[in-house]
Amino acid sequence: MKKLFSNILFSVFIYLLTSFTSSINAQIKVIEIPGSDSTIVINIEEIKEEAKRIAKEAQKIAAEVQMEEMEEFIKIMVEAPELEEIEIHIDQEAIEAQIRKAEAQVKMHQAEIERAAREAQRPYHRMEYTNFVSSFKLDYNGKIALSEDEDEIKSISKDGKFVISKSTFGNKRKVSIKPDENGKLTYKFYVGNSEVPFDPDGKKWLTDILPEVIKSSTIAAESRLNNKMREGGVDKALRYISEISGQNNKITFYRLLISRKDISADELIKITKDVTRNVSSSSELSDYFKESFAIYNNKKGIDAYFNGIRQISSSYEKADCLTEIIETKDIRENFDEKHWELWLKTTQSITSSYEMAKTLQEAFNHDATGMPARTLEQSIKYISSSYEKANTIEAAFSEANRKKWSEDQNNALLLAAKSISSSYELKNTLEEALESWKYWSEETKNIFFHVASTISSSSDKSSLLSELEDYKIEHKSNIHNFYMSVRSITSSYDLSSVLEDIASSDYFHVGHYEEYLNATTSISSSYDMRDALEEIAPFIMKSKDDGLIQLYKEKAKLISSSYDREKAMEALER
Known part of the structure; x- marks a missing residue:
């Protein structure tokens, strides 16, 4: 703000x-x-x-x-x-853009205040409660005003009404209150199905039952809350709300409370703690936070806001809340790095791998480029399922997102992939990431090779690294790290296959030759080492580089089988 x-x-x-x-x-x-x-x-x-x-x-x-x-x-x-x-x-356009942004914030803030007020003053309300011994019904509409002590209905707006009935062990009582054309309240009292005089029995019955009615409804909520604020500020209002029956009713009062202009950021912290303590319904809490972002944001209470969301126990409701925040354009467009930091840390509190992954993927479908890289990496690592983690990173590297990420974010996504325990899933994820190769920096490519080398399966690792034959590897550090990754393949056959694939690539050039030759020494099989050397022999001869020719011969001499060693030497002379 x-x-x-x-x-x-x-x-x-x-x-x-x-x-x-x-x-x-x-x-x-x-x-x-x-x-x-x-x-x-x-x-x-x-x-x-x-x-x-x-x-x-x-x-x-x-x-x-x-x-x-x-x-x-x-x-x-x-x-x-x-x-x-x-x-x-x-810059007239920039000025106008700032003004429009401010106006949008105000509009969204006002919309949330009006929503809370409408909830408290819906034109028609009906409540019904039944247990083994009694049933209770309340129907009312219009604007109803209570006395300051909340022991009497002072007025009802034109065409409004207030009807309350209660049955206990078959004994039914009902009071109906309506304004006449002059606004004066008229009372009717029923015992069973028969109307009887309101005074004194009906009046006494209403006096006895009205506190219970008020405690379990949002009748005149705004004026009731105003009275408590005048009496003792936020502390008095919170004590009052805690005594109200029904979580939905409490939420209505909390919304009205945070919408007040005189609520400070520190008071928002107190109110939010009270909300999450007194409302156990994950659905109610999710709705509360989804509908109050602008109020918290404009009152500098964004830390309290996300701390509150963390207290939602249901992974589904928490994910739904965080997702809707991102899907709301007016909110998303006002997100800065701090907002994203808090949003990401809140996703880390989602216990379900599926819901956490789905939430992050939904963010990637929108503009999530403001995410701080380190927190993004941490959040993905919090996903315990290799499958869901892989899906999330693949979504980040999907075609729609490839150009969006910064160098730090690309690095973070790849480092997060390192925590995928399944070789197969890690290989598939890095294959998807490879599609972003042309947008990566030299450092990001080196991180890719580092993560690729952690794949435990030789088959999966060689399958991935063989894909590099379709990509340019030009910088010296990238070439070195690529061949270091290749050398980490434990299978001689797979290692030799990768080298042969790279040697057949259109992008294979003299900068690769020395690293290639050094990598052949990691091949334990004489036959496979010979194959790898025979593949590069024509390039070495064509280079006419005495140093490379000598290095080739040195590597060939390391082949333990005399037959394969001789064949490798002959390949250099063809």
Whole structure:
């Protein structure tokens, strides 16, 4: 949020400069700042007068986000007697983009507040509760006001009603309250199916049952919450909410509470702890957090927000919550590195490998390039299933994502793959990753070779490394690390096969020759070593490099079988 305020304030500053260099009139733009009574008003009509007014508005916002340096800079610009010599470059599109971003934040924040209010003031409510000895029903609509002590209904809006009934061991009582055309409340009391006078028995029955009704409903929730805040602030309000029956009812009050302008970031921490302590339903918690991101974000309570999501016990609901956050464009577009850091660390608390993998993959389907590399790597490593981990990394390297990642992120994804315990899955994952080869740096390619060398199966490792015949390996360090990876193949046959495949590649060149020859010494089989040397012999002769020819002969002499040794020497002379 601080970054958002900085961007808005910077936009104000740019407009201020513009006002000194242009006499063009502009529209007034008003942006309300969520969680406060402050606004930014932008106008370019009156030069010095408007600049001073904008500076004052900017100072109000700067006070909230402690931006003293920018505040002082604006003051200097306003008081400067002459600015004609200053060369100013205005990026109008960037300014408009920042304004649109701020307006979107405000819109989303306001939408969440209105959603909470609508939940508390739905036009029609019906509750029904039954056990072995009694049944309880409540029907009401319209706006209902309670007395301050919550022991009496003070008013009901036009066309509204309040009907409550309770049966105990077959004894039924019902009270119906409706306003007449003048707004005066009329009461009807029923015993069984017969209407009887309301006063005194009906009045006493309503007085006795009303506290139970209020405790188990959201009737007049907003005014009830306001009363508690006046009496003792957030602490009093939280104690009151904890005594309300029904988790859905509690959630409605919590939403109204966090939507208040007078709730601070520290109070959000307290409220969130209370929410996760008093609401055990994973579904209710997931819905609560999905619908309150903007409020937490704008009140600088994003740490509390993600800490709250971590307390959701169901892997499915937690994953659903995190996924919906990413799928919501207005939220995703305002994610910075800190948001992604917290989001990723929260995914680590998902205990189901399937749900964690699915959540990360869904993020990859959108713009997840803001993810910090180290945390991305850690999050993937948290997936315990090799199959799900492999699927996740393959999704990251899918065609739609190949160009998106930075060098650090590519490195992180490959290092995360190293933790795949299944040789087969690791091989398949690295094969998918290879499709990104042309977008990788020299360092990333070296990490690829390092991870490839950890494949325990010779067959899987050789199958993967043979794929490199279709890719250019040009940098010296890449060539060296490729052949080091090849030398880690324990099967002579597989090692020799990889070398022969590389030698037949269109991209095989003189920079490979020495590393290739050195790699042949890792082949224990005389026959397979001879095959590998025979494959490179024509290249060595064609190079006419005495040093390479001598190195070839030295390697050939290491072949234990005299027959194979002789054949390898003959290949050099053909």
